[in-house]
Amino acid sequence: MAKSYKLLLKQSIGVPAAPIVKIGASVKKGTLLAQPDGLGVPLHASVSGKVTEITDTYIMIEADPVQTDEFEPIPQSDSIAEMVKAAGLCGMGGAGFPTYVKLGTKLDGGSIMVNAAECEPGLKHNIKQIITEPEKIRRGILLSMQATGAAKGILGVKAKNAEAIAAFRKVIQPGDNIEIAELADMYPMGEERALIREVSGTLLGVDQLPAAANAVILNLETVARIAEAVDQRRPIISKNITVLGKLKNGRESQIFMDVPIGTPVSELIEMGGGIDGSYGEIIMGGPFTGKPTALDAPVMKNTGGIIVTIDYPKETRPVGLLVCACGGNEDRLRQVAEQMQAKVVGVQKCKQAHEVKGALKCENPGNCPGQAEKIMELKKAGAQVVLCSNCSDCTNTVMCVAPKLKMAVHHQTDTAMRTIGHSLFRRLPIEQ
Secondary structure, three states: OOOEEEEEOOOOOOOOEEEOOOOOOEEOOOOEEEEEOOOOOOEEOOOOEEEEEEOOOEEEEEEOOOOOOOOOOOOOOOOHHHHHHHHOOEOOOOOOOEHHHHHOOOOOOOEEEEEOOOOOOOOOHHHHHHHHOHHHHHHHHHHHHHHHOOOEEEEEEEOOOHHHHHHHHHHOOOOOOEEEEEEOEOOOOOOHHHHHHHHHOOOOOOOOOHHHHOEEEEEHHHHHHHHHHHHOOOOOOEEEEEEEEOEOOOOOOEEEEEEEOOOEHHHHHHHOOOEOOOOOOEEEOOOOOOEEOOOOOEOOOOOOEEEEOOOOOOOOOOEEEEEOOOOOOHHHHHHHHHHOOOOEEEEEEOOOEEEEOOEEEEOOOOOOOOOHHHHHHHHHOOOOEEEEOOOHHHHHHHHHHHHHHOOEEEEOOHHHHHHHOOOOOOOOOOEO
16 A cells, blocks of 8 residues: 655744645655745655645645655755755754744854754654764754854753764864853753853843844754755755654654654554554653644654653642643643643743743743742642643752642653653752
């Protein structure tokens, strides 16, 4: 039976791409399928085959039985940013901001900061890429520095990833002006303002962008794809992904490199051995910022992980939600509460969370002054249990208060953490 791949027209922040192919068209890997009219990224065929369906949201391709490594190259250009734009590259680890816009920033001596913190528990494909392709990462950083006029490049990676640090240090050449910033093992060390704070000592305001620190932040895989776009003229047709959870192959993280965009979640799970019995939820992304997904959902350019969880525990006591800017939003916490069949009696936001353009931003990510007032308000509302989505430090402060008020604590990530055998987010040491 032929495989089909659903390629969503909206793969990034901005507008969806508009199809330029027709149903019945034969396409090669890398064929341009759709172009955005405004901020956004173009879409290319991730497999060779035939276009079988076009809707307002996706293009479906029935794949040829035999796939090769060959692809249609993007146009050559003297501009790095233009080649990245033609390749359809967006951030491959977060919200999916079009990368050509970032590379159009003129830093005038600033820094390219590469986020390799990979702070979502269980996700490991970024660290693997540093170990296996350090020269490609170096090349991507140098190209990004050239495009923006940055004076130096900085790879931000947790100190615990010693093998990755050693592999990258070996490829740095004299005169590169590239350095490694070793980060503490905490969540959310990968948040861009947290990374800037740790690397430069500058804490930006909640409404400030990295440009205010004369910096551009790029995800680790994004940097590698910049090198591929410029050196190989390769469009963005694949994604590196971690698959883990309640799988027949065990709960250890399984890494799949260069998975075609549009691959259904079910195929990735089968690659990981298949689901082991009943399960609670399938999460696309990481435990903190991932969202529930379906077996037929397609891989996108910013998909990081697929997690199959165990069943959620049932909670019969009234629950209060404490929403953090660094983890799941109120909607996500309500989804978790529903999975637990829990009644929500109150909602509070972390004292450092501020709404900026419809999203919550933390004043000082990963550095929390305390949550006593918020926990007490939930107690007054009748909550006997706190369900929170807080960062490492913020959860520590919750645990200083809630047990004293005889309130139990559930963290949004608990079920995923139990599934993969990771320590629960409660009182956690922050290690260098």
